[in-house]
Amino acid sequence: MAQPGKVILAGTVAKGLLAEVTEGLSKLNSKPKLVGFLANEDPAAKVYADFSAKTCVENGFEFDLRKVAKEDIEDAILAANVDDSVHGIIVYYPIFPRASRQDQYIQQLVGLDKDVEGLSHKYIFNMYQNIRFLDPPTNKQKSILPCTPLAVVKVLEYLQVYHTALPYGNRLFGRTITVINRSEVVGRPLAALLANDGAKVYSVDIDGVQLFTRGKGIKNHKHEVHEQEGWTVKECLPLSDVVISGVPGNSYKIDTDLIRDGATCINFSSEKNFDATTVKEHAAFYVPAIGKVTISVLLRNLLRLVQNQEENKTKAS
């Protein structure tokens, strides 16, 4: 059986982003420092921390991993918030049991000006509301976008799913995209981001399907959401130019027979939601993982934060 699809590796997409980061870095006066807080014994978090350290150092940033006890994480973050030598902060979750929601409290402790992951309520609010700057109407300070959703956007830009000939902010006009996963961390923000850029997005999770579209007549062209009563992923896949999946665990597999010929398929789960062989029978592009893009986006966010910090100093002086 022919498998016309091409596999695109995250490293390839990351290369261009890192070049852009290096360029930005060369214009700074000092070496930005990212501080990572590790307050759990999760081996996966440790691997991710080591990987962030390596990528930081290789790309001209300083990285400082701080291991702290769970009960000291709050004070440690608050101290880093007011430490001028720290430019960005990343916290490795989970720290506390998920059901307690204490991690969500911790997330909001990171100072807005050092939140490299873009998880502060203000950033998430701006993203949902399609507000792209922190300082309207001056618009010199870009609002930070959460890393994983932004990494998917960067993959789509690389694959020219974004029409660069269209005006900025509507470059997904005419595209239909299915996003499988509607978590508050990745799936829902991603669906909103893509809809804000003009796509018609089917957001799928176990509770059903929602359609995210670019709103009309609203100040910021914020997306609109409608329930698709009775729909499942089966109705969405044949209609979609792009299928993006991030279902945790290894029991979920997408029925690749339903994927349109020529589609772009992106997996952001740590497991393989697409069968690597059959997906290529239909997909033109298959991106099996996006981790390296995510970390490049993290460095890009760090650079933005430093630029925002310098802009703030200029304003203050």
Next chain:
Amino acid sequence: MAQPGKVILAGTVAKGLLAEVTEGLSKLNSKPKLVGFLANEDPAAKVYADFSAKTCVENGFEFDLRKVAKEDIEDAILAANVDDSVHGIIVYYPIFPRASRQDQYIQQLVGLDKDVEGLSHKYIFNMYQNIRFLDPPTNKQKSILPCTPLAVVKVLEYLQVYHTALPYGNRLFGRTITVINRSEVVGRPLAALLANDGAKVYSVDIDGVQLFTRGKGIKNHKHEVHEQEGWTVKECLPLSDVVISGVPGNSYKIDTDLIRDGATCINFSSEKNFDATTVKEHAAFYVPAIGKVTISVLLRNLLRLVQNQEENKTKAS
């Protein structure tokens, strides 16, 4: 068998609080308006909404219940935030499936100056950090405390567990309290509040026991937390002057044999965590429910918000 314990009803405690609210209300120029947003079909939320409406109106406040579709809740809250005729906002949860955490996002949309439930990150942060005012060092605007934890504090004040002869901020000095439930919504904030007021608090949940104590030498005398390795509720109960429980569901029952003679027992679960008969064999006071205190505290918070809003106007003019 003798049952020396006395049952204290929430309505009795609420009476004094409502008198205090009426007194404050009489000094205002206008009638404060609370807006409630109902965006679910949950009958329990409807009952609570109707009950808030009734208590508001009976106590001289205006109440406006707004039923909105789930997809309109964000815009509806943002509109109320900038509407000068709205003094306080309460949202009835759950709206979205719990696992999605979207409700936590919605919670943070309510304007700080109208957040009658005290759920904004800033208020929660101040509570954990034991920062009692919004405008230090002027200290004219009180930070809002979340309703249920504050209601428990008010019950303890009523029962004179707080030593009024001690200086404000350390009136639980010498008290040992067990709090069963460490949710981010009630249990953990409650443990922190009580520790900030000087108590030694055993915070119990299925993951184990933590000891919250008043920190020493820290600027705000913020509480400290330590794991009690190997402890369960069985070790905590015999040591406790006060036992406060809020375990959801009706399968959890406290072993009342372990409760100290003369203890104060408070239930804030919608189910009965204490057996109503046996608890009185040991407890001096048993408070089976606190709902009416919670709603009085809600009105008290609303009054505070209006006072803060007037203070802000004075500053601005």
